[in-house]
Amino acid sequence: MPPHLKYLSWAIDFFIPRSCPLCLEPHPYGSEGVLCHACQNALERSDPPWCPKCGKPFSSGMTLAYSPNHLCEECQKFPPAYDSARSVGPYDGLFRELIHLMKYRGYTSVATELGAMLAHLARREMQEPLPPEDILVTFAPIDHDRWKIRGFDQAKVLARSAAKNLGIKFAETIVRKKSTLPQTSLSASGRKKNLRGVFSVKSPDLVSGKRVLLVDDVLTTGSTASACARELKKAGAGSVDVLTVCHTLLQNTVSY
Numbered sequence: 001m002p003p004h005l006k007y008l009s010w011a012i013d014f015f016i017p018r019s020c021p022l023c024l025e026p027h028p029y030g031s032e033g034v035l036c037h038a039c040q041n042a043l044e045r046s047d048p049p050w051c052p053k054c055g056k057p058f059s060s061g062m063t064l065a066y067s068p069n070h071l072c073e074e075c076q077k078f079p080p081a082y083d084s085a086r087s088v089g090p091y092d093g094l095f096r097e098l099i100h101l102m103k104y105r106g107y108t109s110v111a112t113e114l115g116a117m118l119a120h121l122a123r124r125e126m127q128e129p130l131p132p133e134d135i136l137v138t139f140a141p142i143d144h145d146r147w148k149i150r151g152f153d154q155a156k157v158l159a160r161s162a163a164k165n166l167g168i169k170f171a172e173t174i175v176r177k178k179s180t181l182p183q184t185s186l187s188a189s190g191r192k193k194n195l196r197g198v199f200s201v202k203s204p205d206l207v208s209g210k211r212v213l214l215v216d217d218v219l220t221t222g223s224t225a226s227a228c229a230r231e232l233k234k235a236g237a238g239s240v241d242v243l244t245v246c247h248t249l250l251q252n253t254v255s256y
């Protein structure tokens with residue numbers, strides 16, 4: 001942070017003390033993060049071994065040691081359209097609390113912090129780093145009815161923040177054409193039917209030949225990410241990697 005902004009930040013902290021949104025402890029003057037160090041360190045981040053495709057944690061690394069491309073049962077049965085999905089941590093504990101603060105209580109500053117974590121994850125997981133002009137960050141827009149209630153799209157805020165941290169282009173490429181029922185309430189075939197014809201890509205020339213990073217807050221069934229990845233690839237995307245803050249351990253990924 002440039003010195004003049006640092007002094008300004010200290011002055012603001014003096015008059016309007018900031019506090020950590022998780023533990024509510026006041027921040028020391030001039031600290032830069034949204035979360036305090038104790039809460040940062042207490043976040044339970046996910047680490048390998050995991051399914052190379054969907055990122056679902058494996059209980060042991062034994063299989064991967066002998067067969068590095070071994071996929072989980074769901075990915076073998078219903079191969080998703082995306083190339084990989086990775087999450088910062090489980091949808092549980094402090095991560096769940098952070099997602100709720102952002103989505104339901106409007107703490108968009110939390111999205112800035114989570115965007116930085118997504119950028120860190122992307123850097124760690126990118127097998128072959130590409131020139132920044134060949135990569136694009138995008139998101140799947142939320143349902144219009146939910147947007148009207150929240151007033152913002154958390155996936156868009158996260159994607160924009162991740163792109164800024166990575167120093168790569170952000171673009172709104174996907175259009176949601178109709179409302180859907182919540183995916184978690186449906187069977188595998190119901191989820192597939194629910195998402196049929198919902199997404200399209202508005203400017204194929206933006207994604208054509210690009211490595212696309214599709215950002216969202218939580219990966220639950222993976223069917224929305226898969227439906228978007230399918231459309232992005234139909235529009236010419238070279239690959240689609242999904243980055244989410246959290247994952248759940250729900251089963252039955254839908255094939256698209």
Ligand SMILES: [Zn+2]
Pocket residue numbers: 020021022023024025035036037038039040
């Ligand atoms: Zn804290």
Ligand SMILES: [Zn+2]
Pocket residue numbers: 051052053054055056071072073074075076
């Ligand atoms: Zn998998």
